[in-house]
Amino acid sequence: MVGILVALWSVGQGSRDTGIERPGPLTALTVTPGPLPTPTPRLARATEPAAPQSGVVGLFIEPDDGRAPILDELNAARRSIDLEIYLLSDEEILQALERAQARGVRVRVILEEHPFGGAGGEERVFARLEQAGIAVRWSNPAFRLSHIKTFVIDAEVAIIMNLNLTKTSFTGNREFGAITTRPAEVAQADAIFEADWQRSAEPPDGPLVVSPTTSRRTLLGLIESATTSLDIYAEVVRDEEIVAALEQAASRDVVVRLIVSNDSEENDRGREERARLADQGVQVRLARGLYIHAKMVLVDGNRAYVGSQNFTTASLDLNRELGILLDDRITIARLARTFEADFNEGREE
DSSP: OOOEEEEEOOSSSSSOOEEEEESSSOOEEOOOSSSOOOOEEOOOOTTOOSOOOSSOEEEEEETTSTTHHHHHHHHHOSSEEEEEESOBOOHHHHHHHHHHHHTTOEEEEEEOSSOTTOOSOHHHHHHHHHHTTOEEEEOOTTSSOBOOEEEEETTTEEEEESOOBSHHHHHTEEEEEEEEOOHHHHHHHHHHHHHHHHTOOOOOOOSSEEETTTHHHHHHHHHHHOSSEEEEEOSOBOOHHHHHHHHHHHHTTOEEEEEEOOOOGGGOSSHHHHHHHHHTTOEEEEOSSSEEOOOEEEETTTEEEEESOOBSHHHHHTSBEEEEEEOOHHHHHHHHHHHHHHHHHSEEO
């Protein structure tokens, strides 16, 4: 079987420090800088003493890591690429999809037809994909929006992201993405794509964080489980239950820190909720330099959520969204370092 390269971006500032090479089912994790080394045994998961599940997860961070983690996977695809995405306009990604189709990979794309704040180019992208022979459909109207950002490649690798596939996502935003080969996660991402492609019934629940079915209870459960700290990136925090859970966490002496964008007042969503949180002891910082499109919750420094879900009622209950839970210590360490740097660089509101 031809190897698929899963880029694991874990240490350092924007360089590829680790890699996972999969000649068959992935069983090895390498954790050294520079070119891909000889695989060594996979690190034990830090917070799960039970029998380890097969597969591994890697993290990439934008704008530090650029397009390479995604392009590496697209260029390595042999049989299939399934993409469900809110916004798609980046030229390098589009060309990689077209190249894959041209070399015989089956490429399918689900696009959101009416994205909020979109640039209005969805019809042009749809037509371009069709012209390249790529199967493309508009998203399922059963959802308010299909805000999901997910690839499934060869039914063996899933990429679950905050980021849209736009130029600014790779150059001006703080974003996170996870690349997983853990079979249960890949299978669930694949089932969600198929259900949305066919506009069929919701697939069974699994390990992923899914809107409109499991996001609310999973994210509330994460927040409520915190005993020492909660570090959060959010584009917007407006859902009443989420706000109340963060207030309750602060009231039980959990250190709650929140990073949001420094938006202009007229475009600022959630200012009132942030003021309310700050009154209850939540430490709020406005980011400098980067737009915070990331959605991340780091709990007690040892487990995390990354995904497409905003902390709004529509995102949790009405949209199609997808996220992943992470607890590998290398991944958690890089999330923590990135958050600490952005928090220290930010300014108080």
